Amino acid sequence: MMREIIIFVIAIALAPFIGGFLNGIDRKLTAFIQGRYGPPVWQPFYDVIKLLYKQKILVNDFQVFSAYIYLLTAILSIGLFAIKADLLMILFVMSVGLAFYIAGALSTKSPYSQVGAQRELMQMLAYEPMLIFFAIAVYNVTGSFNLGQIMKHGRLLFDLPLMFILLGLVLTIKLKKSPFDLSTSEHAHQELVRGILTDYSGPYLALIHIADWYEMILILAMIAILWSQNLLIGVLIALATFFVDIVIDNITARMTVKWMLAFSWSISILFTIINIAYIYFRR
Amino acid sequence: MGLKEFIEKSFKKSPWVLHYNCSSCNGCDIEILACMTPLYDMERFGMVNVGNPKHADILVVTGTVNTKNKEVLKNIYDQMPDPKVVVAVGVCAATGGVFREAYNVLGGIDKVIPVDVYVPGCPAKPEAIIDGLYKAAEILKEKYEKMGKAEEVLK
Amino acid sequence: MQSNLLLLSILFPMVAGIIVFFLRQPSVRKGFIGVSLSVIVLLSLIILGSLKVPDVFNSPTYYNGMDIAIKIGDFVLLLYVLYISFKIKEWRATFFAVLQLVPLIYFEFFMLKEEEVAVFLVDELSIIMNLIISIVGSLIALYAFGYMDHHEEEKHVSPTRQPRFFAIILVFLGAMNGVVFSNNLMWMYFFWEVTTLSSFLLIGHDQTEETIKNAARALWINMMGGFALLLGIIFIYTNYNTVSLVDVLSIKESAYILLPMFFIAFAAFTKSAQMPFQSWLLGAMVAPTPVSALLHSSTMVKAGIYILLRFSPLFRGTMLSDFIAVYGAFTFLATAFLAISQSNAKRILAYSTVSNLGLMIASIGINTSSAIAAAILLLIFHAISKALLFLCVGTIEQHIGSRDIEDMKGLINKMPITAAITFIGILTLMAAPFGMLVSKWLILEVAANQIAVSVVLAIGSALTALYYTRWIGNLLSGTYFSKRSEEHMNVNIGISLYSLTVLAIVLSFMISSLYNMLVMPQILTMKMDVALKAAKGYLYTTSGGFMIYPIFITIGLAIVLSLTSIRKAAKTAVKVSPYNAGLNYIEDKGFDVKNYYLTTFVTEETLTKYFNYISIALIVVILGGAIL
Structure with a gap:
């Protein structure tokens, strides 16, 4: 019990640093691809710290609660992941925070944040089933949802190659990268201002940024356990996926919500079924 | 480096820029956009162009203020959280320029909101703009120090 | 004693409902309903506390009386449905009522050999259902006090139709208890049909054209379900010679059980408004909201789930x-x-x-x-x-x-x-x-x-x-x-x-x-x-x-x-309007x-x-x- 608590604390303390650092690398790399010099690698930390100490400006009380619960559930899901809890439960915890994050943006009456929130809902609709499919596929290989038992299977990647691709897709949608850069219009395309984030500001925006780092780490960790035999290799695979996502981000244009739904659903259902058929074929 | 210094440094290193075109002729605006291109790359200094006053630290205004858009300029300024800095880019934003005597023009933007940095030029050169923004970032840090209540906000 | 308790939980709401129907004085009526509801809740709690479950309650003295009453009730109910269906010209309901009537007559008079079976089967599932029916049902009925006054005021209903409304609600609560406690399948079938009928009456409570149309749809679809249930029971009887739930559940040899199970599942699908029968539940939303809450979300539609759960070991x-x-x-x-x-x-x-x-x-x-x-x-x-x-x-x-x-x-x-x-x-x-x-x-x-x-x-x-x-x-x-x-x-x-x-x-x-x-x-x-x-x-x-x-x-x-x-922000924070591209934001105006x-x-x-x-x-x- 004591050991688990320590792991829990270490994980939730470490995750934002890794997340922020990866975010910095993302920005640096994007700059490199675009032929720019780019910001320093720890730029995300400057941003978040600055936001934390800016003045609070609020539209209503509910958005404060939304920001906090989004952050806290993200922290909890990372913690649960670290102590090897139930995979499905972690996904459920994550989705609670997300629902509040969206509802908080919907509750401010700005048209920009409302449109952004609706798009974020569609994004959720696109990747939430994929994550559950992933859990189901993992169950079909390992016979368990418990991360402890899942990680006893050393090289899940060979059993779940297509689910790995799906997780990469989830990562792209989750990080709001092109071509799924819908809800916040992340890259200085400002037709939605900042979409779902428009009315979250100052310290509360910082909380949401930190929560996003946690969620990014969570998805990367899910990719990493595909090679749990040697977690170092797993981490390398996760990082490779992350870099591929950055490249995809820089070479694609934004698509529409409708395309995203059609694409992600057809791909995910097809891949899941083929992959699970493949698992039974391999036996 | 203590936490306090790091916070102060963060304000200098991460100024988010909001660009408002206050009925400008688009000359300065194109130069501001040029600052984001690989040649000038203002993200080197952590400057990011945001579209939302609620996220912004530096308000960059081009063009003259007229009776129609002074409300909007005021609203945007009011919606920015403290500390905040205003940069007037181009001679129109600074003084009203050649439009100064027009019947509907109030003059430079300092008639409506307090301006911290003036970047002259018609249009202003990207180098000058980036220099102005960098100055603005330093002023931002000073303003934060003046707010002097980092601990209070922290609590 | 304990079987009396169960009988009471079925009969008491029904009798109370009949009394309510004749109480015209609003305050007296409300008082009486309030007392009845608390008795119902109390009864369910006593049943929860005192009964050792699972248990089967055998042959008390009133079995024969109840059985005959229910048989007569069956026919009265079907004839009443026939009458209604003629009145509102819903021929599909007529069709299914006749379709039920014919096998029912044949089954009751020519096939079914009279033998006493256990009266009640109680296990945790029945207790859970009973608690839901009694507690949630009572709370909803309590809500209806306030709701129905406002509702009638709004729709200018005069004289008040509340006695009818609350009477049906109470009878319905009794019938639901009957469904979950009965051991004799024919009894279960009877109570099942009573819930169908009360659903029809309550959906059509406002007596407008639309409500009657939707009520009629609910009636015929659920009569179809009732017919399937009856068929299922008859099939079980022809193969296994029993209408006792306990005996059915202990059937070992399951070669012939699947077909009747299909019919029972079909009945459950109609009652629980599964696709393609969902149209009746959507239509039922024209009813006053307490009805939607009570019948069409928390209790009656759960009867389908209950019956499927009950028979689930068999398939x-x-x-x-x-x-x-x-x-x-x-x-x-x-x-x-x-x-x-x-x-x-x-x-x-x-x-x-x-x-x-x-x-x-x-x-x-x-x-x-x-x-x-x-x-x-x-x-x-x-x-x-x-x-x-x-x-x-x-x-x-x-x-x-x-x-x-x-x-x-x-x-x-x-x-x-x-x-x-x-x-x-x-x-x-x-x-x-x-x-x-x-x-x-x-x-x-x-x-x-x-x-x-x-x-x-x-x-x-x-x-x-x-x-x-x-x-x-x-x-x-x-x-x-x-x-x-x-x-x-x-x-x-x-x-x-x-x-x-x-x-x-x-x-x-x-x-x-x-x-x-x-x-x-x-x-x-x-x-x-x-x-x-x-x-x-x-x-x-x-x-x-x-x-x-x-x-x-x-x-x-x-x-x-x-x-x-x-609380901290109350001092330092600025309260701003939502971002509106720098324009003045006016509450409830303009865009949406x-x-x-x-x-x-x-x-x-x-x-x-x-x-x-x-x-x-x-x-x-x-x-x-x-x-x-």
Whole structure:
């Protein structure tokens, strides 16, 4: 019990640093691809710290609660992941925070944040089933949802190659990268201002940024356990996926919500079924 | 480096820029956009162009203020959280320029909101703009120090 | 003594209902109903406390009397349905009434050999159903005090039709208790038909053209279900020579059981308004809201689930069971799809009810011990949360004159209490530490072996989250500059809303003790190995576990942190209007952003058509599974 608590604390303390650092690398790399010099690698930390100490400006009380619960559930899901809890439960915890994050943006009456929130809902609709499919596929290989038992299977990647691709897709949608850069219009395309984030500001925006780092780490960790035999290799695979996502981000244009739904659903259902058929074929 | 210094440094290193075109002729605006291109790359200094006053630290205004858009300029300024800095880019934003005597023009933007940095030029050169923004970032840090209540906000 | 208690729980509401019908003085009537409701609740608690379950109650003195009364009741009821169907010219109802009457006469007079069977079969499932019926039902009836006064005032109903309304509600409560306690299948059939009839009468309560049309649809579809149930019973009798539930459940040799099981499942599908029968439940939303809450979400539609759960041991491990799982999962997904195109709150709730019933049916179809446990847990939590939400929508509708979720924008400022309760109600339906989601987690875990079912469930869950999240967003939208108003709530409505809210949260919090006390014994009664264990808010199987307390703590922490933050912010923060491109934001003026209803590719009519075809095909497949 004591050991688990320590792991829990270490994980939730470490995750934002890794997340922020990866975010910095993302920005640096994007700059490199675009032929720019780019910001320093720890730029995300400057941003978040600055936001934390800016003045609070609020539209209503509910958005404060939304920001906090989004952050806290993200922290909890990372913690649960670290102590090897139930995979499905972690996904459920994550989705609670997300629902509040969206509802908080919907509750401010700005048209920009409302449109952004609706798009974020569609994004959720696109990747939430994929994550559950992933859990189901993992169950079909390992016979368990418990991360402890899942990680006893050393090289899940060979059993779940297509689910790995799906997780990469989830990562792209989750990080709001092109071509799924819908809800916040992340890259200085400002037709939605900042979409779902428009009315979250100052310290509360910082909380949401930190929560996003946690969620990014969570998805990367899910990719990493595909090679749990040697977690170092797993981490390398996760990082490779992350870099591929950055490249995809820089070479694609934004698509529409409708395309995203059609694409992600057809791909995910097809891949899941083929992959699970493949698992039974391999036996 | 203590936490306090790091916070102060963060304000200098991460100024988010909001660009408002206050009925400008688009000359300065194109130069501001040029600052984001690989040649000038203002993200080197952590400057990011945001579209939302609620996220912004530096308000960059081009063009003259007229009776129609002074409300909007005021609203945007009011919606920015403290500390905040205003940069007037181009001679129109600074003084009203050649439009100064027009019947509907109030003059430079300092008639409506307090301006911290003036970047002259018609249009202003990207180098000058980036220099102005960098100055603005330093002023931002000073303003934060003046707010002097980092601990209070922290609590 | 104890069997008398059960008899009382059936007869007392019915007798009280008949008395209420003749009480014209409003205050006397309300007092009497209030007392009766508390007696009903008390009875259910006594039954919970005193009965050693599972138990079968044999041959008390009144068996013959009851049996004859029920036989006569059967015929009276069918003849009455015939009369109604002639009156409203609903020939399909006539058709099914005649179709029931003929076999019933043949069965009762020529086939059925009179022998005494046990009167009541009581196990934890019956107790759970009884508690839901009595407690949730009473709270809803209490709510109806306040609601119906307002309703009649609004519709200018004079003289008052409330005696009829409450009489039917009370009779219905008795009949539901009859369904869940009866051991004799013919008795169960009778009570089943009584619930159908009371549903018809209550849907048509307002006596407008539309209500009568929708009531007629509910009547004929449910009469079809009644016919299927009767056929199922007759088939069981021809093969096994018994109408006693206990004997049926102990049947070992199951060669001939699947066909009657198909008919019983069919009856359950109609009662639980599964695809393609969902149209009657949607039509039933024209009824006064307490009716929707009581009959069409928390109790009557659960009779279908109850009967399927009851017979589930008989088709465990068969192809029929697998097909039922697929069918239930399909209904879950299809109705969730239909729900996202809706903006009418009552229709959203109706679709989501059908959807959740489909989920329960899917998990009954999976038919492992954990799946059954999940179905029972879902049954409990869904009954409470859905009833609460329906009542909230009713209250909102009476205040703002609309049930459209777009009109509920900023409700938190107009009706702070109701909006907050609705918010909590939605949370208990869609967010993680609450019972509904724990049950959903369990279902996903047990369904993971069956790919078709689990893929469908995964998509359905995401859709569910979608239509509830945007509703929350609408409810709570507002700024510091919004006009606020106080809310004055009727006392009865207040009591019922508050108690249901507390019930929903407290039961979710105590899910492990609830499971250990009522659900796990039921699994044992059904002679299955218990795979799911629970202790201290931790539910676990061999393949995973769900801890609810960390999530509760997180939510609590978020509340504390945000409250302190808001309190601090009161001094330093600036209260601004939402970003509006620098223009002055004027409350309730100008633009309006509506939710995405995806109407470009989800139109209710066309989708319903295709979904109906698919579901009919699936029912045929189930039939195939029963025959083969």
